[in-house]
Structure formats: C-alpha cells, structure tokens
Amino acid sequence: ETGVTQSPTHLIKTRGQQVTLRCSSQSGHNTVSWYQQALGQGPQFIFQYYREEENGRGNFPPRFSGLQFPNYSSELNVNALELDDSALYLCASSFRAGGTDTQYFGPGTRLTVL
Amino acid sequence: SQELEQSPQSLIVQEGKNLTINCTSSKTLYGLYWYKQKYGEGLIFLMMLQKGGEEKSHEKITAKLDEKKQQSSLHITASQPSHAGIYLCGADPGNAGNMLTFGGGTRLMVKP
Numbered sequence: 001e002t003g004v005t006q007s008p009t010h011l012i013k014t015r016g017q018q019v020t021l022r023c024s025s026q027s028g029h030n031t032v033s034w035y036q037q038a039l040g041q042g043p044q045f046i047f048q049y050y051r052e053e054e055n056g057r058g059n060f061p062p063r064f065s066g067l068q069f070p071n072y073s074s075e076l077n078v079n080a081l082e083l084d085d086s087a088l089y090l091c092a093s094s095f096r097a098g099g100t101d102t103q104y105f106g107p108g109t110r111l112t113v114l
Numbered sequence: 115s116q117e118l119e120q121s122p123q124s125l126i127v128q129e130g131k132n133l134t135i136n137c138t139s140s141k142t143l144y145g146l147y148w149y150k151q152k153y154g155e156g157l158i159f160l161m162m163l164q165k166g167g168e169e170k171s172h173e174k175i176t177a178k179l180d181e182k183k184q185q186s187s188l189h190i191t192a193s194q195p196s197h198a199g200i201y202l203c204g205a206d207p208g209n210a211g212n213m214l215t216f217g218g219g220t221r222l223m224v225k226p
Contacts, residue, residue, distance in 0.1 A: 004156075033214075043157070045214060048212070048213050058213065092157075102162055107155055110154065
C-alpha cells in the first residue's frame with residue numbers, strides 16, 4: 001500500500017463531456033503529479049502541483065487542468081473529452097525536500113471515452 | 115527531451131531462471147527509478163539510483179546504474195511467478211523536480 005488513493009476506479013464518458021478525477025496523497029506530501037498511461041505504453045507526465053501551484057506541465061493541451069488542496073487532495077479535470085483521452089490516469093505524491101524525491105503512485109482511474 | 119528505451123519489450127521465463135531488463139537513456143540520468151506495475155494497476159516503487167556505478171538490491175532484485183549514467187539494468191535472480199508484471203524505468207530529466215519520463219515498459223511473465 002502506498003497511502004495514495006484515487007477515485008473513481010473506472011469511468012465511462014462520451015466524447016465532448018468533461019471529467020474530474022480525484023487523488024488523495026500521503027499525509028504530509030506537498031507535491032502531486034499526474035500521469036496518463038495509454039494501453040501498452042509507459043506513463044506520460046501531464047503536470048505537477050507543488051504547494052497548490054502548478055509547477056510544471058508536460059505536452060498536454062490546456063483542456064487538461066488541475067487543482068491541489070491544502071488537505072493533501074487533488075483533482076485532474078479534462079474538458080471536451082476526445083477518444084484518445086481513454087487511458088489509465090495515475091497520480092503520484094511525494095515530499096519535496098530538494099533533489100530527487102520518490103513518488104508514490106495511486107492505483108489509477110481507468111477512463112474510457114466513447 | 116529525454117527518451118528512455120527499455121529492452122526487451124516482453125519476456126517469458128521459466129520459474130527459477132535469472133533475467134535482466136535494460137533501460138537506456140538518450141541523455142545523462144540524474145535520477146533513475148524502477149517501478150513494477152501489475153496489469154491495469156498503479157506503480158509500485160522498487161529502487162532509485164543516482165550515482166554512476168551505484169547498485170542496489172531488494173530481495174531478489176538488483177538494479178545498477180552504469181558509470182556514465184546513461185543506462186540502467188534490473189536483474190532478477192531465481193524468478194518466481196510473483197515477479198510477473200510490467201517493469202518501468204523512469205527518469206528525472208535534468209533534476210527538474212521529479213516530472214518523470216518513463217520507458218515503454220517490459221512485460222514479464224514467469225511460467226511455473
């Protein structure tokens with residue numbers, strides 16, 4: 001168990017809809033990162049939040065947005081869903097103390113866009 | 115941008131056999147992470163390597179980072195069915211705060 005939880009486990013949406021995925025980090029972790037993992041591929045970095053501010057973003061369009069809250073929870077929002085958004089979405093939390101910090105991943109949310 | 119290539123892409127071994135998975139980077143590695151993933155589930159942290167020549171072991175799994183810090187290997191000794199899954203290497207490109215780049219993964223199956 002990593003102490004990182006995600007909800008929901010599975011989700012089915014239709015193209016054009018909006019979705020919110022949730023993550024609860026380990027207590028005390030000030031950094032949360034979100035990744036998208038398409039079937040058969042490695043995870044791709046979406047963005048990272050540090051102390052409730054976006055700290056970095058991968059090659060994803062603005063319709064992917066997020067929030068981080070003081071209670072160690074966070075959200076990933078995706079607007080105008082496209083078929084290619086179907087994937088496993090993973091959040092990972094860590095405590096940034098300088099240098100490389102180990103990220104602990106949640107079990108993921110499987111999103112299917114029809 | 116940094117790219118990670120894993121080899122082999124998939125592997126089937128008989129229980130009890132040893133195996134090695136490689137991860138090669140297009141740039142110098144500042145932090146190299148190995149994770150294991152059960153199909154469709156989250157990633158489980160195995161080990162992190164930072165220094166050239168560093169080697170770490172956990173139970174029957176050993177990971178090494180070469181001196182030039184552009185390649186890492188993961189070695190499993192006397193494989194067991196519980197070792198089956200997807201092994202992923204991830205790198206922090208330029209010590210940027212753990213916005214990890216991952217390889218495509220190696221799918222391991224262990225036959226009893």
